[in-house]
Amino acid sequence: MGGDHAPDSVIAGVKSAEKQYPDVHFLIFGDEDKVRPYIRKYALSADRFDFVHTPDYVASNEKPSVAVRQGRKSSLWLAIDAVKQGQAAAVVSSGNTGALMAFSKLILGTMPGIHRPAIVTILPTRKGECVVLDLGANAECDARNLVEFAVMGEAYCRAVLKREQPTLGLLNIGSEDIKGRDEIREAAQILRESALNENFKGFVESDDIALGAVDVFVTDGFTGNIALKAIEGTARLMVNLLKDVAANSFISKLGFLLALPSLKRLKKKMDPGRYNGAMLVGLKGISIKSHGGADAFGFANALGVAVDAVKHDLQGNIAKQLSTISLEKEEAE
Amino acid sequence: MGGDHAPDSVIAGVKSAEKQYPDVHFLIFGDEDKVRPYIRKYALSADRFDFVHTPDYVASNEKPSVAVRQGRKSSLWLAIDAVKQGQAAAVVSSGNTGALMAFSKLILGTMPGIHRPAIVTILPTRKGECVVLDLGANAECDARNLVEFAVMGEAYCRAVLKREQPTLGLLNIGSEDIKGRDEIREAAQILRESALNENFKGFVESDDIALGAVDVFVTDGFTGNIALKAIEGTARLMVNLLKDVAANSFISKLGFLLALPSLKRLKKKMDPGRYNGAMLVGLKGISIKSHGGADAFGFANALGVAVDAVKHDLQGNIAKQLSTISLEKEEAE
Numbered sequence: 197m198g199g200d201h202a203p204d205s206v207i208a209g210v211k212s213a214e215k216q217y218p219d220v221h222f223l224i225f226g227d228e229d230k231v232r233p234y235i236r237k238y239a240l241s242a243d244r245f246d247f248v249h250t251p252d253y254v255a256s257n258e259k260p261s262v263a264v265r266q267g268r269k270s271s272l273w274l275a276i277d278a279v280k281q282g283q284a285a286a287v288v289s290s291g292n293t294g295a296l297m298a299f300s301k302l303i304l305g306t307m308p309g310i311h312r313p314a315i316v317t318i319l320p321t322r323k324g325e326c327v328v329l330d331l332g333a334n335a336e337c338d339a340r341n342l343v344e345f346a347v348m349g350e351a352y353c354r355a356v357l358k359r360e361q362p363t364l365g366l367l368n369i370g371s372e373d374i375k376g377r378d379e380i381r382e383a384a385q386i387l388r389e390s391a392l393n394e395n396f397k398g399f400v401e402s403d404d405i406a407l408g409a410v411d412v413f414v415t416d417g418f419t420g421n422i423a424l425k426a427i428e429g430t431a432r433l434m435v436n437l438l439k440d441v442a443a444n445s446f447i448s449k450l451g452f453l454l455a456l457p458s459l460k461r462l463k464k465k466m467d468p469g470r471y472n473g474a475m476l477v478g479l480k481g482i483s484i485k486s487h488g489g490a491d492a493f494g495f496a497n498a499l500g501v502a503v504d505a506v507k508h509d510l511q512g513n514i515a516k517q518l519s520t521i522s523l524e525k526e527e528a529e
Numbered sequence: 530m531g532g533d534h535a536p537d538s539v540i541a542g543v544k545s546a547e548k549q550y551p552d553v554h555f556l557i558f559g560d561e562d563k564v565r566p567y568i569r570k571y572a573l574s575a576d577r578f579d580f581v582h583t584p585d586y587v588a589s590n591e592k593p594s595v596a597v598r599q600g601r602k603s604s605l606w607l608a609i610d611a612v613k614q615g616q617a618a619a620v621v622s623s624g625n626t627g628a629l630m631a632f633s634k635l636i637l638g639t640m641p642g643i644h645r646p647a648i649v650t651i652l653p654t655r656k657g658e659c660v661v662l663d664l665g666a667n668a669e670c671d672a673r674n675l676v677e678f679a680v681m682g683e684a685y686c687r688a689v690l691k692r693e694q695p696t697l698g699l700l701n702i703g704s705e706d707i708k709g710r711d712e713i714r715e716a717a718q719i720l721r722e723s724a725l726n727e728n729f730k731g732f733v734e735s736d737d738i739a740l741g742a743v744d745v746f747v748t749d750g751f752t753g754n755i756a757l758k759a760i761e762g763t764a765r766l767m768v769n770l771l772k773d774v775a776a777n778s779f780i781s782k783l784g785f786l787l788a789l790p791s792l793k794r795l796k797k798k799m800d801p802g803r804y805n806g807a808m809l810v811g812l813k814g815i816s817i818k819s820h821g822g823a824d825a826f827g828f829a830n831a832l833g834v835a836v837d838a839v840k841h842d843l844q845g846n847i848a849k850q851l852s853t854i855s856l857e858k859e860e861a862e
Contacts, residue, residue, distance in 0.1 A: 369754040403762030421702040426759035429736030441791040451787030458774040458781040
């Protein structure tokens with residue numbers, strides 16, 4: 197069990213999820229001495245969880261290559277293995293991201309037809325919410341990878357955001373001279389000739405994310421990571437500048453005090469915890485990364501992503517879409 | 530003379546710059562019938578400008594390749610040519626970006642030692658301001674290109690932001706597993722062995738832009754464009770959400786009304802017009818793109834970037850830095 201505020205925030209998150217998802221049973225992996233006090237603190241219902249004592253763990257700064265060699269008795273490894281063995285329907289971890297990715301790929305394996313798993317998340321928009329992938333699993337991608345991401349993003353959007361006909365866009369730049377990179381143009385071509393064509397809206401730019409111009413933004417992991425962190429950084433900057441402004445004068449302070457209930461609603465909408473739970477899609481099992489700094493609310497949301505993915509048969513949907521889209525053209529090459 | 534609000538905003542911007550920069554003389558290129566009324570409206574001082582009547586122009590939606598063939602008598606071509614002929618120290622345009630780039634490269638040519646010009650701008654940060662390049666001139670770059678961008682960004686930061694020892698960072702992603710792309714690692718290696726080493730801070734991530742973690746963020750044009758538009762989109766989203774919140778209730782409205790003077794200061798800091806004027810660096814002459822939607826304040830700021838670049842001998846500084854950094858290792862290969 198990892199994360200900056202573990203085990204406290206993790207167990208508090210489970211308590212919260214216990215109420216939200218009454219039909220879910222939890223498997224908790226961790227060091228008994230460290231975790232039990234929090235299970236008592238938050239009074240988890242004894243019939244809602246099983247505890248697996250795992251004294252070994254992967255440190256947050258451990259290199260994934262080292263973890264793969266030395267971490268096979270860790271809580272992280274055993275939790276993922278429980279998914280493989282069918283004892284759990286999904287794994288959620290706030291621990292070491294690189295190790296979670298490496299272990300998940302190694303233990304669960306990649307879905308048939310998927311060459312590279314991707315990291316997917318939900319982001320706030322003017323209209324509501326959208327899905328963005330890949331966020332960093334694959335720094336470089338070819339057209340085929342991008343098309344697979346489109347299929348997975350579409351299925352994820354159906355399952356987690358419950359959209360019936362999600363629209364898709366390929367992230368690109370719109371300078372007049374240069375319409376982005378070859379692999380993006382090629383991926384667009386494949387999508388236009390696929391069953392996803394109807395909902396494929398072509399190229400989108402990164403300011404379209406805030407507008408919610410499409411439901412699913414598809415990009416390589418390098419670009420997705422750059423966009424995600426630019427968005428996070430700017431949102432934080434604006435909040436901090438607002439705070440500076442609020443402290444500017446007595447009248448400002450009074451004004452912000454009066455607007456506080458409304459501002460709290462805004463804060464709630466932009467709260468990263470609300471969007472916590474980045475899934476590694478494309479694996480033969482559901483594996484979800486909760487942010488290391490997530491609080492109980494955030495961790496419960498990550499558990500919610502797992503519940504939605506299972507309930508809406510995300511895995512089955514991806515497989516089905518993959519078969520209908522059938523990348524024949526690519527396969528035939 | 531181009532741009533969404535031209536010639537009004539352009540001439541109003543010149544009027545504003547007339548006061549700010551009393552030693553600058555303006556050359557105005559445009560259709561006399563269309564522009565003269567605004568010169569009268571804003572009462573430009575007759576001894577501060579010369580007017581060049583150019584009935585031809587490049588339309589905002591013209592393809593650069595077509596413009597290059599058909600636009601050689603346009604206001605844009607002739608204005609850039611005035612820089613080439615030494616009649617002007619810099620050109621500023623709100624018109625067609627692709628045509629400005631294509632014409633500037635063709636007429637002015639690239640500086641010795643620079644393989645590819647880049648688009649550079651200034652962005653707001655928690656600490657103040659920073660420089661980011663390339664923003665879209667080059668979708669794909671090799672290590673050598675990135676190192677040249679670093680040299681140009683450093684010189685630009687000295688000239689326009691007046692920093693004496695600007696710090697530099699290479700934009701990358703920080704996932705544990707994948708430390709970005711090969712060309713970025715290679716560029717880092719070259720910079721570490723160069724005269725810029727002392728102020729080179731290694732890899733930075735896109736949320737470091739809002740923090741102002743370094744003075745100059747160096748990246749390829751694809752990534753820079755993605756980051757820039759993600760930042761712009763998020764800033765607009767936050768402002769719109771704030772407006773929604775302000776309209777939420779009578780009490781909220783009253784609160785925002787009281788905080789208005791402080792909020793205006795915030796708006797001023799984040800005003801895109803304040804950062805208007807993206808320079809095409811690396812050319813044998815100063816060529817600046819003003820945003821098509823810029824108002825008078827924005828256009829005056831773009832003129833200010835031109836003034837700063839000339840006054841602080843940006844061109845000479847880039848040449849000097851290039852010679853000291855001497856990409857010997859690369860050149861020798």
